[in-house]
Amino acid sequence: MTGISFEQVAKSFGTTRALVNLDLDVAPGEFISLLGPSGCGKTTALRVAAGFESLDRGRVLVGGSDVSQVPAHRRNMGMVFQSYSLFPNLDVRANIEFGLRTRRQSATDRRVRVDEMLELVQLTGQANRFAHQLSGGQQQRVALARALAIRPDVLLLDEPLSALDAQVRSSLREEIRRIQAELGITTIFVTHDQEEALAISDRVGVMSNGLLEQIDTPENV
DSSP states (O other): OOOEEEEEEEEEETTEEEEEEEEEEEOTTOEEEEEOOTTSSHHHHHHHHHTSSOOSEEEEEETTEEOTTSOGGGSOEEEEOTTOOOOTTSBHHHHHTHHHHHTTOOHHHHHHHHHHHHHHTTOTTOTTOBGGGSOHHHHHHHHHHHHHHTOOSEEEEESTTTTSOHHHHHHHHHHHHHHHHHHTOEEEEEESOHHHHHHHOSEEEEEETTEEEEEEOTTTO
16 A cells, blocks of 8 residues: 655646645545535646646655656556546446556456456446446446556546436445445545545545645544
């Protein structure tokens, strides 16, 4: 298990300050939610962690090593997006194994790992289906399996449930927590839903205008 830290991280877009001296330590195996309205900086923090956005100042450390200048494809992060972002021309198996192919893993290793992921997200038997043949909840399970297949150091979840209806959202958030706890993977979960954040997190970080206003247990928040 590997932790991730933000040290005095600042990021601006023009005159808009998206992150203002963000200090945050996520312990190995911890599940932290960043909670706040649109534009508060929570997604920018996630994208800076993933390497999709450069930072203006500060450092991002993974396992104690500074990755601030490391390109995204070398950071070993697993990311799940709000919009699923599945490849429509690939079936479930091919979507999940995509990252394994780019890492040039053998066909045997890929098959074994994909089978493990299908079982983990409870989609065994769906391997040959395409995205348009799946429900929204199933598509997000595939996206989660794809992110986890590469054995990432940190799992980043960018409002992964907001496109789903309330019943599916409630069920899937519990599944995400179960899977996270089973794997013991360090996780940052971004959401604007207070109930969601308080229900599944070890700690919740409340953000506003680029500032981390509070970071504490759900009970204390």
